[in-house]
Structures are given as C-alpha cells and as structure tokens.
Amino acid sequence: MTNQYQFELSDVEINKGRIVILGGGFAGLTAATLIAHAGMSVTLVERSTEAGGRARTSILDGFYLNQGPHTIYTAGPGAKILKELGISYTGKKVTTGGYYALKKGKKYPMPGSLRQFLTTKLLKGLGSKIEAIRFFASLNKINPEYIQDINLEDWINKNIHNADVKDLVKMLSRITTYANDIETQSAGATITQLQIAFAGGVIYLDGGWQTLVNGLTAAAQDAGVKILTGKRVIRIENVDSNISQPWLVRLSDGNTISSQALIMAVGPKDAYDLLKQSSLVSSSFLSQIVEGANPIRAATLDIALTTLPMPNVFGAYGVDNPLYLSTHSAFARLAPNGGALIHVMKYLGSSIQPDPKADREELEKLMDLVQPGWRKVVVKERFLPNMIVSNALVSASQGGIYGRPDVKVPGTKNLYIVGDWVGPEGLLADASLSSAKRAAEKILKIRNEKEKLAAHGIPQSY
C-alpha cells in the first residue's frame, strides 16, 4: 500500500542521489530538510510504512495517542531548529495546578509558587522550604560544564542537605530527563535539562507530535527530498572513496542507491549492525557505540476516556516511586469534546527491569488513586511495556554530554550518524534535532569548500 509520502524507487534518480539518509524519524527528516534547502539532492529511506519514528501519533476514535507522554521543551535547542525550519505548532504550557506529588502513599498538591513552597506539607519544616526555594532560585547559576563527569546522586548529596529537597530534585530530574539512574546519569546533563525546563516550561501539542512529523515531512518534500518508505537498508558499502558516489546503499527489496554522503539517522543498535560490516570503521568506534547504548526505557499506558472522573485533577508525579500520570488533553486538543487523554508511565532503569504484567497493574492502580472511576469510562487503553525513550543515557563515567559520539564517523569519508544518542547538545528529541543540524552543517561546509575550489579551476572529486 502506498501513502502520500511514499515514492516508488523509479521516482528516485538512482545513481544521482547525492545524499542518502537512513531513517525517517525526527533526526532523519530534519537533516534531510536542512541539506535539501541548501540545494543538494537528498533521498531518505525509512523501513516503516510512514516516516516519524517514535514521534508518530496514532489517531483512535478521535483521540490522539503519542507513543507515551511527549512534551516540547520550549527553551531547548530543538524548538529553535523547528522554528528555523518554519514548523509551526500549537498547544499549551503545562502548569502545576491540579497536579499532585505522591510520597509514602499520600497525595500533596505540587508546589508551583513561592507561597505554595512555603506552605506545602511535602517539605517538612521551614529549613527544607527555604533550601528548596534557594535551590530553584539559583538553579540557573549552576555551571553544568564542570559537573558533566559527576553522577547525579553524588552531586545531590554534596549540594543539597535536606532529605525532602533531595527527593523533590530527584523527582524533577526524572520527569525532565526520563532517566531513572541517579548513580549513573551525568549531573551536568541533568542540570542543563532542568535549567531548560525551568527557563521556558514545556508544552503539550494540539494533535500530538504527529503535527511535528507532518510539518517536517512537508518541509522535506517542499525542499525536494525523495522519501522512500517501507524499505529497510540492509547493507552499506564503501565502493571507492575516490569516485563521486562512493557509497552504495542496499535495500531489502534488492535495489541499490549510490550516494556521495550517508547519514545514519537510526538507533545505535541498527547503526552498529550496518557499520560492523565495513572495514573502514574502527573497532574502538564500534565499541563506543555499543558501550554507550544504555537506553532510557519506560513502560507507558496511554488511556482514552469519555470523560475525566475527577475534572479538576490533572496528574501526579511519584516522589518515592518512579511513576508519572498526566492528562495531556487538559492542555492540548487531543480528545473529542468532553473526552480525556491521559498518559501514565513507569520510568524503568538499570535496577528496574520491565515486568509487563506487574507494571501495567501498577499503572492502572495509579489511575485508581488519581482518577477513581476511570474504568467505567474507558474507551481505549494502549500499553507499551518497554519503550526506548532515548537511545543512550548520558552517563557521568563517559564524561557526560561530551562522551557521546560526534556526528562524523571517524576514519570514514562522508559518513555521519545522528539521533538522540549523538553529539554534544541536548537530551531526547533535542539531541536528535541538534545532531541532525550539526551533520547537515558539516556536509554543507564541505560542499561549499569544494565548490569554491572548483570555481578556481581545481578539479574536485568527493
């Protein structure tokens, strides 16, 4: 079956495709658009029948279900890149009203203002309230550069004294990074993410993240990108680095495409499987990919309801348990009139492995606590037991954000990787977009330099 995005291979100028991109998620679509905007010919190959990867949204009975809770960090690097590309979206900023913190089985209203911090029972005693207020007031002054290689647990223990404040900061770190590994995760990367979250807040999107996928796909197509869907790349070969199209991409249907440069916008495991066939890629780089591939995972339960049983309650965050519940439809158009769309999630981690049956029961129990009576008004439940939220946790032992591999694959000519596990900027989708931009800029810089030399009569081969 073809869809509006799908091209047949015959539509592509085989052997003239200058840049080939493997993978049509956020990262692949962004890199493709940026390069095509600059006038280069781009072909993008996606194994699924539709582009979008983990950012896709399913529409069921008028409800928009992202693959688990998805939110845009408006002060993050990704939002800037979407703006540069002219991708528009609407939605509302999430506030703390109607949200609860869950601790020792009790619900506490989430403090959001100075007055609420001073009166909340979540923080016991005046000392803890003052320490919390001081911490958040000075969050922006912390320099994350110096604490990239310190783990979050050590950093919290050294810099925060009160146990209640420690718990609150751990909870906010989990919500903003989705990571649940404080002994491993980089304090620097986490603090940057908290700073971004506090600077601009987060928004839920009308129509879900599919709005962004559609916007990026349309931008790519307008720029002339050929998008091939339903075709898996099974092998990449470096035919001859002295010719103008040195790369040969073999597809699952037996066809091949040759290209000047390749961008692999796939996860580390898929990248490893393709790269290990090439003698050009060093074993140290391959082991960096494998060792760095400690994914952040979550069990998510997406729930559509005809009505919200507790209309003024929007969500709850676990303080002493790794749980999350949020009514995304309270802030964005994601449900038909009167209906509600709720994302419930358990953050997994190295010490919390998925246990689908028990995890689902735990998430449903959280719904019982926050939205009693929901089972009578449920339209649809979708349980995703072991989602990869981000392909690689940013760990302190690898040097924090600078320990991630850079976009250029060392030792190769014109071979790049992009995604939420690559490059020195951003977490989650911010990393996908930033690394895509970084790879596009490097490719365009080389193109421009070669064009300059060619204009001076110096013959160029890629």
Ligand SMILES: Cc1cc2nc3c(=O)[nH]c(=O)nc-3n(C[C@H](O)[C@H](O)[C@H](O)COP(=O)(O)OP(=O)(O)OC[C@H]3O[C@@H](n4cnc5c(N)ncnc54)[C@H](O)[C@@H]3O)c2cc1C
């Ligand atoms: C539960 C959950 C919650 C999240 N919440 C947030 C959030 O709030 N904020 C945020 O910023 N991010 C969030 N994320 C992360 C965000 O969704 C991802 O970081 C982003 O979508 C990744 O985009 P990508 O292009 O790097 O990778 P992907 O979306 O994984 O795209 C890779 C693509 O490559 C394709 N592919 C792989 N191998 C091949 C091959 N051999 N040939 C052809 N195609 C191939 C795949 O089919 C896929 O489409 C969340 C993710 C999850 C799961």
